[in-house]
Amino acid sequence: MSDLLDSRLALLDQPAHRVLLSQSLHGIERETLRVDARGKLALTPHPAALGAALTHASVTTDYSESLLEFITGTHMRHEALLGELIDIHRFVYGELGDEILWNQSMPCQLPAEADIPIARYGSSNTGMLKHVYRRGLAYRYGKAMQCIAGIHYNFSFDEALWSVLAEPGESALSEQDRQSARYVALIRNFSRYSWLLMYLFGASPALSANFLQGRPHQLDQLDTDTLYLPYATSLRMSDLGYQNKAQAGLKPCYNDLSTYVARLYEAVSQPWPEYEKLGTVRDGEWIQLNTNVLQIENEYYSSIRPKRVARRGERPLRALATRGIQYVEVRCLDIDPFLPVGIDETTSRFLDAFLLFCALEDSPSFPEGGHCSRSTNNFMTVVKEGRRPGLQLNRDGRFTGLLEWGGELLDRIQACATLLDKAHGETGYSEAVRHQTEKLKHAELTPSARVLEQLRERKMSFQDFSMQTSLQHADEFRNNPCTPAQEEMFRRLATESLAEQQQLEQSQTGDFAAFVADYQASLMGHIGACTAASES
Secondary structure (H helix, E strand, C coil): CCCCHHHHHHHHHHHHHHHHHHEEEEEEEEEEEEECCCEEEECCCCCHHCCCCCCCEEEEEEEEECEEECCCEEECCHHHHHHHHHHHHHHHCCCCCCCEEEEECCCCCCCCCCCCCEEEEEEHHHHHHHHHHHHHHHHHHHHHHCCCEEEEEEEEEECCHHCCCCCHCCCCCCCHHHHHHHHHHHHHHHHCHHHHHHHCCCCCEEEHHHCCCCCCCCEEECCCCECCHHHHHHHHCCCCCCHHHHHHCCCCCCCHHHHHHHHHHHHHHCECHHHHCCCCEEEEEECCCCCEECCCCHHHHCCCCEECCCCCCCCCCHHHHHHCCEEEEEEECCCCCCCCCCCCCHHHHHHHHHHHHHHHHCCCCCCCCCCHHHHHHEEEEEEHCCCCCCCCCEEECEEEEEEHHHHHHHHHHHHHHHHHHHCCCCCHCCCCCCCCHHHCHHHCCHHHHHHHHHHHHHHHCCCHHHHHHHHHHHHHHHHCCHHHHHHHHHHHHHHHHHHHHHHHHHHHCCHHHHHHHHHHHHHHHHHHHHHHHHCC
């Protein structure tokens, strides 16, 4: 254990400070495809009984009309967090009819690209902006790529924690800047060590051959339907996913918030030649919001994001630049197909301990072109061959065995878990770390290994195995529906969301082109001034 980590743990172990660790907030965003009774992508509209995807706080859609997204509120206790996610699933299953939720990160067998439905959000300018943005994603990355699903884990510490951890050299910083700097340091360490999460929780070593739509690949053939890599942990997070030339050079190393904001500002304001060739309007129809490297900041795909809750109509990047980092969004988690909602409390408790470790461990800045690329390479190595016996990773310029390095990290994370157990008055955090230690020692216990084992033992294709497990989870939820009170609450939320969307459509003024121009200008003036000030 490093001296700095040791001293910070000792500081937080004081009773007056320990309580701060019990007040961290958690939230989950879970994506899942709707499929029909044959396991094919559901081509039906978003069910009206679930409410309006544009305005519902808990049940919406992501890229496709068929790709549901469930969003919990923020909770201090993991039991309440997972309990809400389970309740959302129960309600949704009560309204799906014969359709089921695909409990895998990699998609079911998809129709032709042209037939994958893009999510619709009504006729308001706000709703059209969300829809046109998704049209742009289809042109830039392809529709099939946008049907990949995952779990996003939102996490924040009690804001008073940063004052307790303040170093002498930070006295000149405002509370907002100090908090942002500490979250950026956490993100740097996350970038260094998140390969461990992919080994432990990666659950997508295989996919349906149909997903690649005839594109070239370097995967092995398990059967006529199934492609895989024998030691892969997460093909979802590999270069099969969200990669393109425009984003290839956009790898902001997280040394400070202002640099991160400046890099994203540049990406959302600089045209990209291939997108300029497409244009924004074709045959009278908008096909993308603009021709820039990124249409909006959310198009930047990363395994973790700094976040700030934006106000109505406010761009996320402006919220960050103006008020600093409020929480982090962990985006690299696969859906675990063996778990009914794709994640459980053991995983979420380990994530807390891992993020506390990232916050407390020494986090030196990345040298230009140095450790950031090493971290990226380690991550990509583990997603493709993380269970390969004797696998070596680049640790500060020298190669170290994954098992050796992972064991050292888990020892440090265990110390963080012990402190969290004290703060919460339980043993679940330490037990979660011990569970992961067993997976490090025995690769066959990892979700990725278990998926491949099931495919081989059952002699099932990826499609058939995924359908079978998804049906089992569907039966669990349908046999344990919402209580009448819960159902009444969800129906009320659905009705309110539909009314809110209708009101938005009836009250809007101005055409869509002007709305898009205003949306872009709302960021450019403010962030441009901030960027110029930071460079002067």
